[in-house]
Amino acid sequence: MRSTIKDVSAIAQVSTKTVSRVLNKERYVSVETRQRVERAVAQLNFRPSAAARTLAGKRSYQIALIYDNHSPHYIHQIQTGVWARCIEEGVRLLAQPSDAASTQLADEIGGLIDQTQVDGVILSSPVTDSSAALDELERRGIPYVRISPGTEHGRSSSVSMDDVQAADDMTSHLIALGHRRIGFIIGHTNHTASDLRLFGYRRALDRAGLNFEPKYVRQGQFDFASGEAAADRLLDLPNPPTAIFASNDDMAAGVLTVAHRRGMSLPRDLSVAGFDDTALASQLWPPLTTVRQPTRDLAYAATELLFEDQEDPVHRRLAHELVLRASTAAPRPD
């Protein structure tokens, strides 16, 4: 039923080793032999057993994607990007959800490697920042690339966008519209991107000569509910902000909901900006001004780096983009 290299070698009249050579595109196979083998492979629709290859050789033709993120949309983008590059490379993708905060993370990763002998690993935030996980990978000499790491940037190859600059751009945009009291909702405490975005917000205020006022800044957790809570507190202030910049779209959606609930007219009474440009952003009312994060492309680029197998860590930075929609406008004159 399933055919093996032996079947192919019988048809092509060569040794199994030669078939293996053709399969692996090794040098030193004559053109004529190669063609004969390829014909036999096609005839049988032969596909080598991954298990046997893994056992005998040094490669498993599988990589793993380790993720722990609360945004399905983000994960989906990541998976799509990684997958696209894997297909091109003829490599399978193992999905490995996990808990970045768990003390067992390193052990889980060790288990994954021991069992599957994956050729490499892609880490997405916030697992990128678990040094126990990185230690484990390095101890075993498994190549890995991180997507948007928050810490130890020099430690491995990685791809990322410029969170600071993006948040700075968005804040500057709000300032340019005329806003002077700009609320900010910080992202999840575990994600370094949260700090970077906050920093970008402050930098833009500084440059514009505006005071940084802690009361206009609230902690969120990247989810809708925390966005609602933060918005409520910001809008309850005696002198509330005329614009709120949330560190991701889900929280921005929470802000919109609170504003609607209070009967505010958007964007006249309140400008709202998000971050990520998830599908959600364009499906809200009003459509959300946000930062387009090139998530899929980041994932693709990360996987590309993984296969390139560089000597020294390489970092690629992809461009973000401000997406201006109807949720931001000039503030109502005082």
Add this chain to the structure above:
Amino acid sequence: MRSTIKDVSAIAQVSTKTVSRVLNKERYVSVETRQRVERAVAQLNFRPSAAARTLAGKRSYQIALIYDNHSPHYIHQIQTGVWARCIEEGVRLLAQPSDAASTQLADEIGGLIDQTQVDGVILSSPVTDSSAALDELERRGIPYVRISPGTEHGRSSSVSMDDVQAADDMTSHLIALGHRRIGFIIGHTNHTASDLRLFGYRRALDRAGLNFEPKYVRQGQFDFASGEAAADRLLDLPNPPTAIFASNDDMAAGVLTVAHRRGMSLPRDLSVAGFDDTALASQLWPPLTTVRQPTRDLAYAATELLFEDQEDPVHRRLAHELVLRASTAAPRPD
């Protein structure tokens, strides 16, 4: 570095075969021997090579999830459910996005099986309905379970919810609120669920003695933009509907946007209902009345069925739930 069964057997003072027996929970191992082996395994933190197991035995300890769906949220729920059951079973999950409409689907699946020797496959809609895919799986004798299949229900084990009843329930709810002109937006043409939901809508109208009026029904494609387009056409009718029931939440979001754009006051001027209860539903304004589809649980149950390995096809049906939020209300009196 990596330890093998041999290392374990040396420490436990038994043959490698006995270690293998303990690992596989086979019968006929004395309690004392089992404990000795388990201690050695723990001491070495030993984990068997999946590749060697696959090659030598009949199992690969991997299953694949094949999906092709345009809703990230749905896929994420599915993955989470499948994954949860896999973990319990000590089995790895291979992610296999694919194109249900592609003529190469069967070949891709064949390749997947030949290469990885997966122990089983979970199919999610609409790949569930590709008979070429099912043929291929059966030809190779790979167990598979389908999540919400649309066709050939008897052909394999499956899990599903009652789409007809759910759509009927929602429509009845709108009727009970007092609506008489209820618009309906059909889902994607490839998904059988689309037909079932339409049927449920008609059934509820019938039972209430309301006429089915084709002009109140528009084709959508499960995405936001098609929801917008359909809503525009429905609301442009001379005698527009007072409620619109969209076959999923993304399209319902499109309806909300159109209504907002037209300056309508929701839900007074228009009631809107969705289907799925994705995260989106509660993040919109007004929060969306919808049908909670137990997607994660369906996936979990499907995976469970896969591992149970029944003789005859088994079908499990999970309950849906109407989630009533602020997007529906009684119509404005004429």
Add this chain to the structure above:
DNA sequence: GGCTAGTATGACAGCGATGTCAGAACTTGC
């Protein structure tokens, strides 16, 4: 005591590839 059935263990082959190494068949340079 001798028989059967059930329990417990190990020796050994083999799964389907690749790595190593040896050797044959060509080139090339002088």
Add this chain to the structure above:
DNA sequence: GCAAGTTCTGACATCGCTGTCATACTAGCC
């Protein structure tokens, strides 16, 4: 015409497990 490469090919061991089969021990029973 011969040594020294370079190209091409195959024999065979091997990767780390599990399947098969043989064997030994323990009860239980007539």
